[in-house]
Amino acid sequence: MEVSGVHHAYRQRRVLRGVDLELPPGVLAGIVGENGAGKTTLLRILSGELRPDRGTVRHHGRFGYCPQQVVLNDALTVRQHLEFFRIAFALADLRRAEEVMEALRFTEYADERAGSLSGGTRQKLNLTLALMHDPQVLLLDEPYQGFDWDTYLRFWDLADQVRDAGRSVLVVAHLAYDTNRLDQLWRLKDGVLHPGAQAAA
Numbered sequence: 001m002e003v004s005g006v007h008h009a010y011r012q013r014r015v016l017r018g019v020d021l022e023l024p025p026g027v028l029a030g031i032v033g034e035n036g037a038g039k040t041t042l043l044r045i046l047s048g049e050l051r052p053d054r055g056t057v058r059h060h061g062r063f064g065y066c067p068q069q070v071v072l073n074d075a076l077t078v079r080q081h082l083e084f085f086r087i088a089f090a091l092a093d094l095r096r097a098e099e100v101m102e103a104l105r106f107t108e109y110a111d112e113r114a115g116s117l118s119g120g121t122r123q124k125l126n127l128t129l130a131l132m133h134d135p136q137v138l139l140l141d142e143p144y145q146g147f148d149w150d151t152y153l154r155f156w157d158l159a160d161q162v163r164d165a166g167r168s169v170l171v172v173a174h175l176a177y178d179t180n181r182l183d184q185l186w187r188l189k190d191g192v193l194h195p196g197a198q199a200a201a
């Protein structure tokens, strides 16, 4: 994914002022920034949900997007969500979704309605929906919100596996506790990305 010269403003509020970013395959990267720094705005632009005022975003291949606001239908079960997305992604089966559910330990919730899931479990479903079509680029907005510690660690194991399979993963968060897990880290401040600590391989 290549991002070049992205600018965006909401009326007078200039949020992004020239964001450049390259995300090669096989890289696990992070963007941190304070509340209101523009992280979600940037991810919405990267995912194509929001059109930037200026600049370009180029994707190569499929991408997956896990937004901060979970978009689930409370009346449908976990399994019904998976089936709905299987059809939308034109997948032959749910093999990858089942692997992700196994990795996040929530297979047992398959027949629960989304409306009755806890916040953390909803987030597991959200992540599964973003990952089930094995995207080349995975964009994650605050992906570990609501996770307990074990799930948090499993999330990072999963992110490592996806990266090791040659995919690119971009994790956006207001706090980065574990910067050593990342290959690359940027800080979004004053509308531009500043390179952060380079993590060990």
Ligand SMILES: Nc1ncnc2c1ncn2[C@@H]1O[C@H](COP(=O)(O)OP(=O)(O)OP(=O)(O)O)[C@@H](O)[C@H]1O
Binding pocket: 010, 013, 015, 033, 034, 035, 036, 037, 038, 039, 040, 041, 042, 174
């Ligand atoms: N739809 C919108 N209309 C007007 N202003 C907006 C809109 N969305 C975001 N903003 C403003 O743009 C700025 C950046 O918001 P954004 O949600 O991108 O930040 P963020 O870094 O993701 O914040 P947080 O960490 O709190 O989620 C904020 O000042 C916010 O109030």
